[in-house]
Amino acid sequence: MKKIINIYTLAVAFISTSMLSTSCEKFVELGAPPTQVLLEDAFRTDASARSVVLGLYVSTVNSNISGTTTFYAGMSADDLQYNGSDASLAEFANNGLLNTNSYVNNLWASLYQLIKNTNNSVVGLERSNTLTPAVKDQLLGEAKFMRAYAYLQLVNLYGAVPLHLKSDLDVFEEVDLERSAVDQVYNQIVVDLTDAENKLATAYEGTFRARVNKHAASALLARVYLYLGDYEKAETFSSKVLASSEYSLPAPTSNFINDSRETIFQLANLTGFTTFGANYITAPTISPIYSLPARVFNSFETAPNVDLRKTNWVAPKMVSGTQYYAITKYKVSAGTGNEYHVVLRLAEQYLIRAEARANRNNLSGSKADVDAVRTRAGLTGISNDLTQTQMLAAIETERLHEFFGEYAHRWMDLKRTNRATAILSPIKPNWQTTDILFPIPNAQILINGKLTQNPGYED
Structure with a gap:
């Protein structure tokens, strides 16, 4: 029996192949895509396989995973x-x-749709014996990176x-799976990212760093190991990226152009222009949909120097007698511009290493990394006399000032350091310790009877 897969990812890839690829000619040569294609045809040539994988990026943009993870988790924390x-x-x-x-349900569905697409890509690429080996490795690395990223959010x-982990061909949609333990999910994330790092090239494919390379896999691995508390590997x-x-x-x-x-x-x-610009920046007489809370705005340093992140990334705005603090990291809110959604950036790697070093009692090395980020922000270095506890507290504050309104960093930080209740309960009257997780969507439980609900959301 012929094996057919839905090739939505291949179809959407054609929208932006000329943008993401260095060659517009390949876009023209491929022609109009079908909605379904035989598995062996989708991954028979380098060009068609590349189009499938490029579609993973485009579908991620179209489903607005960047915005939803950022806005929902930012509101749940204290930075939006x-x-x-x-x-x-x-x-x-x-x-x-x-x-x-x-x-909550739509975010779950979007992330699992991305996983479904990556599973189809990984299986198709692994089964193909007609692709150029270097191209096959690159595409496998990209697909596995995207799958790991989706599972890290979930x-x-x-x-x-x-x-x-199976494709449509292996009855992905017909199998009800139970929830896997957190450590099992993390193990798969590490496996995927390790393989991606081994397979990906150091040089970027295409333009504007819009496809992952070896350093992107290293950067996400550093984040994963920090979350896992494996500070040596973090x-x-x-360090690989910073070198x-x-x-x-x-x-x-x-830094966001x-x-x-x-x-x-x-x-x-x-x-x-990005979903961040569109939601954070509004006309002078219209309040921003999401803004920086006053308590965060007032926590930035102003002496002896004013934090340049405060002056460049936040704009006080009065609307109908109400004070807002608009987030202006991204400057373009409509039309055309020169900004994309920055998923991974260098400042995070400095602060990951700073935290890892602090936890390993290398306080001087930790200070050097924190100071690199502070110097960019126009600030003086932190004290030479901080204890380990004080250093970790300084890093937490630095991460808040660096990553507010970006990709759920604050929410993840408060949860992984067990600081959510201490920080959020005084400012959120409804806070309960079970709020550190979103509920499993009831709609998904109705579909998959093997799913169980998170504590606190049973009713």
């Missing part, structure tokens, strides 16, 4: 203030999520989750 009137979104800000919340937002992998001359820390005025040398990996689009 919601100013809208959508009751279902307000559930995140109030830490009053219901298991019927449609946004396991941090929902806890134990089903571990799907330092090792962050490269490919990256630097530009001034806060320009699409040719920034701080960028390790970004998701490209056709317009050059």
Whole structure:
């Protein structure tokens, strides 16, 4: 029997092949895509296989995983203030999520759709014996990176989750899987990223660092090991990235433009403006949908120097007598521009290594890494006399000031360091310790009877 897979990822890839690839001619030569294709045809040639994998990036942009993970987790933490009137979104800000919340369900579905697409890509690539070996390795590395990234979001937002690794050909949609333990999910993330790092080239494919390379895999591995508390490996992998001359820390005025040398990996689009710009920046008389809470704005240093992140990444804005603090990391909110969604950037690697070193009692090395980020922000170095506890507290604050409104960093940090209750309970009246996880969507439990609900969301 012929094996047929849905080739949505191949179809959407054609939208942006000319943008993500260095050769526009390949876009023209491939012609219009079908909606379904035989497995052996999808991965028969380098060009068609490349189109499938490029589709993973495009579908990630189209499903707005960048925005949803950032906004939902930011509201759940203390680095985003919601100013809208959508009751279902307000559930995140109030830490009053219901298991019927449609946004929680849509995020789950988007991440698993990405996993489904990557599974199809990984299986198809591994079974193909007609691809150029170097191309096959590159594409496998990209697909496995994307799968690991999706699972990293899922396991941090929902806890134990089903571990799907099979393609449509292996009855992906017909098998109900139980939730896999958190450590099992993390183990698969490490396996995928390790293989990706081994297979990916150091040089970027295409333009604007819009496809992952070896350093992107190392950077995400550094984050994973930090989350796991394996500080030796977190330092090792962050050091790999920091040793490269490919990256630097530009001034806060320009580090989110699409040719920034701080960028390790970004998701490209056709317009050059992002969901961040569109939601954080509004017309003068309109309040931003999401803004920085006043308590965070007031926590930035102003003496002896003013933190350049405060002056360049936040803009106080008065609307109808209400003070807002608009987030202006991204400067373009509509039309066309020169900004993409920056998923991985160099500052994180400095702060990962700083935290890893602090936990290994290398306080001088930790200080050097923190100071590299602070210097870019126009600040003086931190004290030479900090204890380990004080150093870790300084790093937590530095991460808040560096990553507010970006990719759920603050939410993940508070959870992994067991600081969520201490920080959030005084400022969120409805806070309960079970709020550190989102509910498993009730809609998914109805589909898959083997799923169980997270504590606190059973009703």
